[in-house]
Amino acid sequence: MTATRFLERLPLYLVGLAVALWTLLPIYHLLMIALSPPDKAVAGDLFPETVTLQNFVTILGSKHNLVQHFWTQIWNSTLIAVVTALLTLVVGVGANFSISRLRIPGGRLITNIALLTYLIPAAFLAIPMYRTMGQYGFLDNPWSMIFAMVTLAAPYAIWVMNQASAKLPVELDEAARIDGATPLQILRFVYLPLMAPTLVAIGIYALLLAWNEYLYAFLMLSTERQLTLAPALGIFLAFDDAPWALMMAAGALYALPPTIVYYMFRRYMVGGLTAGAVKG
Amino acid sequence: MTAVAIDTAEITPRRRMSEERFWAIVLIAPYVLVFALFVVYPVLYGFWLGAGASSFRKLFQDPIFVTTLWNTAIFVLIAVNLKMVVALGLSAFFILEYRWVRWLSVIFIIAWAMPSIPTILSIRWMFNPEWGLINNLLFKWFQIEGPGWLTERHYGLGLAILVHIWKSLPFWTLILLAARLAIPKDLYESADVDGATRWQRFRFISWPAMRAVYMTSVLLSSIWTLGDFNSVYLLTGGGPNDSTQVLATLGVRYLRIDQIDVGMAAVICALPAILPMVFFLMKRLSRTDEQ
Numbered sequence: 233m234t235a236t237r238f239l240e241r242l243p244l245y246l247v248g249l250a251v252a253l254w255t256l257l258p259i260y261h262l263l264m265i266a267l268s269p270p271d272k273a274v275a276g277d278l279f280p281e282t283v284t285l286q287n288f289v290t291i292l293g294s295k296h297n298l299v300q301h302f303w304t305q306i307w308n309s310t311l312i313a314v315v316t317a318l319l320t321l322v323v324g325v326g327a328n329f330s331i332s333r334l335r336i337p338g339g340r341l342i343t344n345i346a347l348l349t350y351l352i353p354a355a356f357l358a359i360p361m362y363r364t365m366g367q368y369g370f371l372d373n374p375w376s377m378i379f380a381m382v383t384l385a386a387p388y389a390i391w392v393m394n395q396a397s398a399k400l401p402v403e404l405d406e407a408a409r410i411d412g413a414t415p416l417q418i419l420r421f422v423y424l425p426l427m428a429p430t431l432v433a434i435g436i437y438a439l440l441l442a443w444n445e446y447l448y449a450f451l452m453l454s455t456e457r458q459l460t461l462a463p464a465l466g467i468f469l470a471f472d473d474a475p476w477a478l479m480m481a482a483g484a485l486y487a488l489p490p491t492i493v494y495y496m497f498r499r500y501m502v503g504g505l506t507a508g509a510v511k512g
Numbered sequence: 513m514t515a516v517a518i519d520t521a522e523i524t525p526r527r528r529m530s531e532e533r534f535w536a537i538v539l540i541a542p543y544v545l546v547f548a549l550f551v552v553y554p555v556l557y558g559f560w561l562g563a564g565a566s567s568f569r570k571l572f573q574d575p576i577f578v579t580t581l582w583n584t585a586i587f588v589l590i591a592v593n594l595k596m597v598v599a600l601g602l603s604a605f606f607i608l609e610y611r612w613v614r615w616l617s618v619i620f621i622i623a624w625a626m627p628s629i630p631t632i633l634s635i636r637w638m639f640n641p642e643w644g645l646i647n648n649l650l651f652k653w654f655q656i657e658g659p660g661w662l663t664e665r666h667y668g669l670g671l672a673i674l675v676h677i678w679k680s681l682p683f684w685t686l687i688l689l690a691a692r693l694a695i696p697k698d699l700y701e702s703a704d705v706d707g708a709t710r711w712q713r714f715r716f717i718s719w720p721a722m723r724a725v726y727m728t729s730v731l732l733s734s735i736w737t738l739g740d741f742n743s744v745y746l747l748t749g750g751g752p753n754d755s756t757q758v759l760a761t762l763g764v765r766y767l768r769i770d771q772i773d774v775g776m777a778a779v780i781c782a783l784p785a786i787l788p789m790v791f792f793l794m795k796r797l798s799r800t801d802e803q
Contacts, residue, residue: 247605248616255620258678261645262634276648323546326539334536342540347797349551351732351790353739355760356779359767360558361550368549383550386543391797415535444627447741451764465629466746476637483630494625 266481287481298468298475299482301456308453309460309486312374313443316381320438321431323382324389329419331390332397333405343394346387354384355447362451376452377460381445385438396430397423433500436493443490461486562776571777576754576762580778583669584758587744588737591673595681596688596730600722602681603688624682632675632746636662639671665755668748672756676743680736684729691725692718728796731789738786 267283270290291299327346331339361380362371370376400423408418424431443460450463459467465486468479494501561567571577606617623631638645639661647658661667699717708716741760744750750757750765757765759782766775 244605244608247602248612251602251605251616251620254678255623255682258631258634258638259622259626261638262630265634265637276643276645278645278649323542326541327543330536330540334532334539336533336536336540342543344794344798345547346543347794348790349547351735351793352786353735353760355739355741356763356782356786357551357554358741359763359772359775359779360554360561362767363561363772364550364554364557379546379550383546386546390543415532419539444629446629446746447764451767462627462629465633469633469746469749480630480634480637483633487626487630491622491626498621498625 262480262484265477266484268477270475270477287477288485290478291482291485296475296478298471298478301459301464302461302482304457305459305461305464308374308458309443309462312377312381312460313439315374315378316385316442317435317439319378319382320385320389321435323386324393324434325419325424325427325431327386327390328393328397329423332394333418333423334415343390346390348387349383350387350391357384358447358451361448365452371452372454372458374458377442377445377449380448380452381438381442385434385441389434389438392434393427393430396427400426429500432497436497436500440490440494558776558779561773562778562780564773567771567773567777570771570774571781574774576757577778579755580757580759580762581781583756584738584760584782586669587673587676587740587758588734591676591737591740592730592733594673595677595684596726596733598677599681599684599688599729600726602685603692604718606685606689607692620685621682623678624680628679628742629746631679632742635671635675635678636747662748663752665752668752668756672744672747672758675747676737676740679743680733684733687729688722688725691722695721728793731793735786735789735793738782 264280266287267285268280269282269284269286290296291302294300294302327342330336331342336342361383365371365376365380370379404422404426405418408422413421444462445460446462446466449460450466453459453463456464456467461482465479465483468474468476468482606613606620637643639647641647641658641660641663644661646661650656650658659667661671695718700713703713703717739760740758741764744756744758745761745764748756750761754765759778763775763778766772766778
């Protein structure tokens, strides 16, 4: 590359550099603190003097008060995320099949209601939801989180599925009907195979939503053995002298699985979800 | 044999209709149940809790409330507009077909892919006035005593805006990139032939093609930014002295001090800002849904 060419492209390289620094600095900082010895995390240097896995050993061995239920909390997060994903799929498939294939009267209204629920920010539903969960007796129990997360994920699932299933030709259903297929057989043998990519995207969406949720878990779960990882990390903040190195290491462990899942299914996520989110 | 066949052919359509109707109702039932139990009932109950005159009186008399309204307006206006303008610019960068740009876009998305708690906490620690990286470097490199980032209202609010933008910028850049990719390339080619400047290309080709998506994005982003609890709560906790609360965190603040009715009143106060945007968006989105 010639010097003039380089100079011409210099602004581009500067933009690229700025984007990389902007994106990576908080993550680099997170990992750097996580890898620092517990007492050196307050040094405030750009590079660590020594690198150690000590924090991770402490966490995985549950050898500190603040992380003594780490494995239980991972299990809680996983359970809630997986059950939320499955239930969202069941609820979403049922609703979408009923609306778009069986053409239930009022389907249009239900779609609009779902869209309305999706658009209202979850933070504003949290307070009434908290009180209601108390009345149902679900507080401090995984079911409170599962039902809340399904409630938040289902409207989006229905909306995205409606868009996807509108592209499936109705002739397929009619051909199956002429062959004498029952609605459930059409669901099983025509609808589900064709909708598989969308269902994967929705399942992953609900899984990540539930794993990442902080506010609802923070409100509805309270005892340490019932917490998911997200509010458990928030507990560190209650201490003035919080062990930040430990907290960052726990944060890194918590962030790793959903980040990997996101990248694994990135094509589905971008194709199935963002495309539908904002059109024209 | 033939008689039997004709018989069933006559019966089946009607039986089939009722069978389909039956399954349609069974299959929609779980969603209707979830919606009734976890949306309709809580919302009605919440309105009943918060709609009393006394809860609104308590809310309006709380000096925090006015500060919160200002904070919310500042937070949403600056965060949304700054984010969308930068995303619009960055979409022009990420459309470039160099291999390193494509790699950079994979890295860029990580802020959106990661859960927000660890990164917000990392930024919070970075800006710790005494031991944080930023003030340390300011002192080491420029001998400047950095400000108390999280203990002063304006810095705290500014950082919350920064954190919000950090997290959601990749998402909106992708959306605008998709809109930009949909513009036919030959439009730009013929503009080049006519000797159009860079500004003219943007003004007369890119912007008209992207304007609708941009406006929808601004609306959707405004709603989501109004509901951003994490960026404020995990960074400043609404402090110092409740000077950085926004509407999304205020309700929870009242809930924590056992004044759920005032909390609901705070949520109800957000509705006049949200509902018009929601209805406008619904009109737009369900129109594209039908196409």
